[in-house]
Amino acid sequence: MRKSAYLISLSIVILSFALAFYFYPQMPPSIATHWGIEGEVNGESKSWILFIIPALTTFFFLLLIFIPKIDPLKENIKKFKDSYDDFILVFNLFMFYVFSLTIVWNLGYYFNMTLGILPGFFVLFYSLGSLITKTKRNYTIGVRTPWALESDKIWERTSKISGKFFKIFGLSCLIFMLFPKYTFLLFFVFLIIGIIYIFLYSYLEYKKEIKK
Numbered sequence: 001m002r003k004s005a006y007l008i009s010l011s012i013v014i015l016s017f018a019l020a021f022y023f024y025p026q027m028p029p030s031i032a033t034h035w036g037i038e039g040e041v042n043g044e045s046k047s048w049i050l051f052i053i054p055a056l057t058t059f060f061f062l063l064l065i066f067i068p069k070i071d072p073l074k075e076n077i078k079k080f081k082d083s084y085d086d087f088i089l090v091f092n093l094f095m096f097y098v099f100s101l102t103i104v105w106n107l108g109y110y111f112n113m114t115l116g117i118l119p120g121f122f123v124l125f126y127s128l129g130s131l132i133t134k135t136k137r138n139y140t141i142g143v144r145t146p147w148a149l150e151s152d153k154i155w156e157r158t159s160k161i162s163g164k165f166f167k168i169f170g171l172s173c174l175i176f177m178l179f180p181k182y183t184f185l186l187f188f189v190f191l192i193i194g195i196i197y198i199f200l201y202s203y204l205e206y207k208k209e210i211k212k
Contacts, residue, residue: 005085016054031106057095076136083134090127126170133163147206158202
């Protein structure tokens with residue numbers, strides 16, 4: 001991983017744990033951890049759960065660094081290494097953002113969590129779209145349909161259309177904020193339709209390639 005991205009990501013992990021230890025005494029015995037469709041609390045856990053998000057951030061940070069090392073096509077991953085490193089950094093920032101919102105809400109500064117988290121999803125999915133567009137064929141990173149894995153050409157076409165979708169989906173997350181009562185519904189319907197379209201597109205491109 002690029003040194004600058006690694007150091008920033010590591011700093012985010014350390015800061016997350018530092019904030020967890022600092023705010024833990026100020027938390028109520030049970031803290032809000034789940035929010036419903038309209039941003040209402042529908043789940044609480046013991047205050048020690050505050051350490052779960054920093055722990056998950058650490059786990060995924062290490063996992064994302066480790067994955068390219070065991071991929072049979074790891075040489076292809078090196079071709080988009082910088083973009084992958086940038087995504088790891090964005091992912092860690094997203095986790096930190098969610099963690100910060102959770103702390104703020106449980107300190108008594110109430111707001112609609114659903115709307116609060118959408119800007120984070122915008123950045124995350126837009127970054128994911130940028131990464132997918134630049135990926136080369138491999139077994140762990142990108143849109144790995146069975147048909148895309150069969151051919152570099154199909155992989156590139158699938159990645160191009162998938163990257164565009166996730167960028168548009170990220171931007172749509174900001175539009176969803178205008179419809180708070182239907183945010184989750186719009187979010188999942190748009191996501192499911194997009195995933196189905198990507199799979200069909202990849203399959204049809206494969207069929208075209210076979211005919212050629």
